[in-house]
Amino acid sequence: MILLIILGIILLIFGFILTNRVNPISKFTGLFRIIGFILIVLGLFSSMFKQIDAGKVGVKSLYGSVDSEVLESGLHIINPLLDITEFDVQTQNYTMSAIHGEGTQEGDDAIRVLSNDGLEVVIDLTVLYRVIPTDAPKIFKNIGVGYTDKIVRPITRTRIRDNAVFYDAVALYSTKRNEFQERIFKSIESDFKNRGLVLEQLLIRNIDLPISVKKSIESKINAEQDAQKMTFVLQKEKQEAERKRVEAQGIADYQRIISLGLTDKQLQYEQIKAQKELAASSNSKIIFMNGKGNAPVILSDK
Structure with a gap:
């Protein structure tokens, strides 16, 4: 767009210069002026339209002056002289990890903190945040487009170190992990909000303890x-x-x-029942029965 305007101005000036000179291309001066004028009009016309993609807002600035109103997603007619800077207002993440390739920055970018008992603890975490659309002009004016490196990273690392000193290493690793995460979330959330950012979630991905502490645990x-x-x-x-x-x-x-x-008579009755069942059996048998007195009676089927 700007290129068309510049090219049109050059052709227009070139056409006027050739008007008072006699050379083979002087007969094309009128054509140069027409083409230059058309290019200028096309450049100005196209500069009046600006499309903002979904999930973004546009910040308007003119010669260093920043407009407090933003352009929402969609097609807009604007002053051709305005400079539009787009800001992403969707959820963004910033990961700091000791594992190569997982963090936003290359290499070991984990946060090393000192616990309450003087031990070094290595923390991997991810920050989920987004830009407040209405605060995009303030961010552009006071911080610039590099708010990730100027705000998100340093504030997160500082607040984690500030709060880690209230816990010992084993507590951070086990029982106090959720409490620690909630505590740093609250401290970072207020700092982000003052600078036009919303902290959506803070995810502690890993807490690595010294080898000696791991063995004792x-x-x-x-x-x-x-x-x-x-x-x-x-x-x-x-x-x-x-x-x-x-x-x-x-x-x-x-x-x-x-x-x-059990009584004697009941026992005698049970004995008679057993002997009766035995006598009814088809097998060979000899039965000893108590007679009167103590003399036994012997029965046999032989």
Whole structure:
């Protein structure tokens, strides 16, 4: 657009210069002026239209003066002299990681902090944020388009270091991780908001402890697991012992009830029933029966 205007002005000036000179191309001066005028008109006309893509806003500036109103997504008719700078208002992420290729910057970009107990802890995290559309002119005027390197990165790293000193290394790694994440989120959120940014989410991806601390944690976990296993075994043994005691008590109670309820006549009756069933059997048999007195009666099918 600007190129068309410049080219048109050059042709227009060139046409006027050749008007008062005698040379073979003087007869084309009128054509040069017409073409130059057409190019200028086309350049101005095309400069009056500006398309803002979806998810972006346009910040208007004229000779260093920044307009407080933004251009929303869509097609707009503007002053051809305005300079339009687009800002992305969609969710953006900035990752700081110790793993090569995962972070926004190349190499080891993890955050190294000192915990309350003086140990160095390495933290990988991702920041999800976006630009407040109405604050885009303020950002452009006070910070510029490089707000990621000027605001997002330094504030995040500073606030994490400031808050890590309230926790010891093991707590950051285990029990206090969520609390630590919420605490730094609140501190970063207010700083971002004052500068026209919205902090959507802060994701702690990994917390890496010194090797010596890792080994002590693993030893503690193994000891706790062994203690839990032993507790389970002891509890199982107690349950088995209780089961056997209840079973023995039941047998003793049964025997006591039977011994109290049986009489001589009942025993004699049960004996006669058994002998009757035996006599009805088809197998060879010899039956000894008590007769009167103590003399036994012998029965046989032979």
